[in-house]
Amino acid sequence: MQEMVELERRLTAALERIGAGIDAIPVMPAENPLQAELDEERMVNAQLSERLKSVKEREGVKIAQLEEQVEALTRQLDAQGMELQRMKKTTGQLREALRSLREATAEGVADSELVNRSMVVELEALRAARATEAAEVEEVLSALEPLISEGRTDA
Template structure:
């Protein structure tokens, strides 16, 4: 019987250990997923990343448009410079022709003063010189008007809004 008593004692001890384990507070199980706060932070982070990507794309598109406009403006400016160079050359040619005409008229008038010249030829030469000078003047005015027309959009684009209104009042 001693064996039986020993077994009873061992069983009782085991039941006591089981009872104590059941009555003892159980630790909280480890969470298996993120907390609601972590989920909210992740969602906010993803929203900010999406917004940042959209803004970066808009910025790239804006930079592309500005580069295109700049290239167009540079090409237009280069064409205008070429045109002005050609006009400058033609104007120099016209000035030389006018100077030659003026010299010829001076020589004709000198001959007229001696009584050797033809009065009708002198009047014709003077009219031709006057016409040449008027043509040169019209060419200069046209050149200035064209230059002003080319510069006006550039000036308006660079000027503050109030300044362009004042310019329109002056010219309008």
Template structure:
């Protein structure tokens, strides 16, 4: 990008020198062949400058497009990561509850006390843990499907660009 800017600056300086020479020749009544040659050079330089400006515009558009695409990808991946973190936190909380209930149940059994509410709580915690594990699996599968969909969209975009 700096090379293009540098070339554009050099071309602009050359154009300014040519314009100054043409104006000097025009007022001084110098050689018309030389003036014609300078006019041709001026026109060539203007055309080269226009081409460079078009290339710079094209590069900027491509960068903007790429930046927009990457920004969307980052947002999508951030949302997926957030969902995964929520599911993992829920799973960790439920598993901790299940471990505590099982410990209480083991303690009651060791004491020879059969407490139905501890068995009931343990069963409910286990059921919730199974649901959380299923939810984690579903979230993981949704993430995989999202990645596959993103790859399909990217491949379709590349095919259109080609």
């Protein structure tokens, strides 16, 4: 991107010098050989201006594409962060339920409610793990989608 800015600056400076040089040339009759050179310089100037415009447009498109990719990756990261928080919370609950179940077992008390609560928490932990894996799969698929699309256009 820095190269593009530097190239643009240099082209602009060159175009200004050309314009100043053209303005400094005295107007002469049409049969003057300098008129042909002047016309040629104007044509080159116009071509350079068009090239610069084209480069700016391409860079604008690339920047827009990169911004879209960043936005998509940010959404994916947010989704993964939420799933990770859910998983951490569920893991803490699972640890607590298992601790309570161990204590009850050590005391020789068979508490069916405690066993049921532990199973519910464990089920929630499995759901959280599945959601995290689904988010990861979605991330991989979104990364592969441009490559698949590119492969289809090449074929």
